[in-house]
Amino acid sequence: MRKSLIVSGVAAVALVTGCSSGSSDMTGMQHNSSTASTPSAGQQAADRNEHDVTFAQDMIQHHQQALDMAKMVPGRSTNAKVLDLAKRIEGAQDPEIKTMTEWLSKWGASSTSSSMPGMNHGSMGTGMMTAEEMAKLGQLKGAEFDRMWMEMMTKHHQGAIEMAKTHLEKGSNADSKKLAQEIITAQQAEITEMQDLLKQG
Structure with a gap:
């Protein structure tokens, strides 16, 4: 029983970590996309x-x-x-x-x-x-x-x-x-x- 709880706990931690990592990646992608689509005044000139x-x-x-x-x-x-x-x-x-x-x-x-x-x-x-x-x-x-x-x-x-x-x-x-x-x-x-x-x- 204890072993089953430990496995479940590890799986839950991995799932949360994976979601957090994915969210971080998406945030980074959105930031990069926003930066690329808004050139600076120097680039526009x-x-x-x-x-x-x-x-x-x-x-x-x-x-x-x-x-x-x-x-x-x-x-x-x-x-x-x-x-x-x-x-x-x-x-x-x-x-x-x-x-x-x-x-x-x-x-x-x-x-x-x-x-x-x-x-x-x-x-x-x-x-x-x-x-x-x-x-x-x-x-x-x-x-x-x-x-x-x-x-x-x-x-x-x-x-x-x-x-x-x-x-x-x-x-x-x-x-x-x-x-x-x-x-x-x-x-x-x-x-x-x-x-x-x-x-x-």
Whole structure:
């Protein structure tokens, strides 16, 4: 009888010790997990490089011209598909401008780009329109406007895609690279849509 009690007592001690040990391990795991998911301020600041900053600055300017072009469509076009596309472009790119502006503020950087001085006058490789091209577009209406607008927006989108592809190679911030991929996917689809509309016209 005494031997049975001793065995039971040993088993109980082992069980309590095992539970305590398991609890301790879990606590340690939770602590480590919490620490890993909350990077320090220094780590957050390090999670970007110079290209992340210039990409956001340049793409804000690029998107802004696309918004200017989209806002020209109502009143100049009667094509329902062009009107719808312009509305979608505005609806997508305006929030992206706000997002990139917030990143730059968090990173302590200006939202104005100095790396692309030619952008206001048109710049090779970016798809930006010159002031003269924008003025000419503003003078057109109807089918003539639709054709020039889609041709210009196609070129503009192609420039944005090239900028985004370069950023995927050179950027380091995960959020900005994710946005770059989203820009590539969305704007390539819109290019295909505009090319189909141009063929129909």
